[in-house]
Amino acid sequence: MPTCREIAALLLMVTSPLAAGNADSIKPTSRSPHSWSVHWQPKRVANGSPVLLQVSSPQRLESLSGKWLDHEVFFSFDSPSKTWRGIAGASLETKPGKYVLTLVGKTKAGDEVSFQQPIPVSKAKYRQIAVTVPKQYTEPSPEQLREIDEDKAVKQRVLGQVSPERDWAGKFLPPVSAPISDVFGTARVFNGETQSVHQGLDFGVPQGTPVAALNSGTVLLAQMLFFEGNCVVLDHGQGLLTIYMHLSKFDVKEGEHVKRGQQIALSGGTGRATGPHLHVAVRWQGIYLDPAILLNLQMP
Structure with missing residues (x-):
């Protein structure tokens, strides 16, 4: 029999306008020829969505920063997965379209590397x-x-x-x-x-x-x-x-x-x-x- 907390988690999955795409695990959504990769959750981002970003780069970075929808995105390095993770979000007022995530990293030698990834935002239905x-x-x-x-x-x-x-x-x-x-x-x-x-x-x-x-x-x-x-x-x-x-x-x-x-x-x-x-x-x-x-x- 499911516990109260498990029932609460199931209720959450059916109450959001984007519930069908929220519970998926992070999947690759872009990979460049130079091995940059950007993954995000939920798979379908809409206005009002928080977004979990996971980034890997072709070389080891000492730091990584980003910008999306005119907001700075802060990343921290996750050693087990060897990826950078950050939280972002699209406001309720965000119009449908593709919005570029700009990433800027610094190597141990002080070199700056960058990458851009469009992230599509759709329109959610709110009652x-x-x-x-x-x-x-x-x-x-x-x-x-x-x-x-x-x-x-x-x-x-x-x-x-x-x-x-x-x-x-x-x-x-x-x-x-x-x-x-x-x-x-x-x-x-x-x-x-x-x-x-x-x-x-x-x-x-x-x-x-x-x-x-x-x-x-x-x-x-x-x-x-x-x-x-x-x-x-x-x-x-x-x-x-x-x-x-x-x-x-x-x-x-x-x-x-x-x-x-x-x-x-x-x-x-x-x-x-x-x-x-x-x-x-x-x-x-x-x-x-x-x-x-x-x-x-x-x-x-």
Whole structure:
């Protein structure tokens, strides 16, 4: 009989618009005559997708950097596979097309080598739902507006941080063993007007459910915010952050380093939430990406 965590993993595979192409292991997608190779996951990249890149070069490199969709891509060397690995992403606003990944490496002798690889991005289908909520959720009071304004400075400071060094290791794990109640990319229409796009995954869990870190990282924030409620932000390196919202209790402190799967909080219904649940978001260098795809990436 499958375990709760195995059931949660299966649920993740069917909730993302790109689920059919996400669970494949990394496969070669390009190989040049000079033995550069670029592999990526998911096999089909669309707007809103995180992307796991794996690169090998014809000569040994001391460092490798990249650029894709106007974002710097940070790589770290993986000794067992003798490849460079990095995380990237295509925002929800990215139009369908081929976007060139530019790679620049340096050899031990100080020579610079480069390679370019187009990566196609397709258009994902995201749903739209109408939600009717009390006005206090869409029309904050003057006092609440002041609180929101104060939170902006905190979020700009925290969410703007980019750590080049990789901290994550291994497969990203679900934060809870529970069904997903709302998927990434859903356009939410409040009281007849489009107010926001859902930038994460919602898990239907009761208050007090233990919440685990998706991967190893450093706690950048453990604080109460108006919209997010009790919120934890983890920095996994390479520009990748994960965000956990509406919590009832913190089990970590800012500056603390956590391990993959470590309990970081208890779920709740704090902030702008109509009931207890867990909202998890994935942010890479300022853009929100689909957590379901990240959780389905296979680590070679």
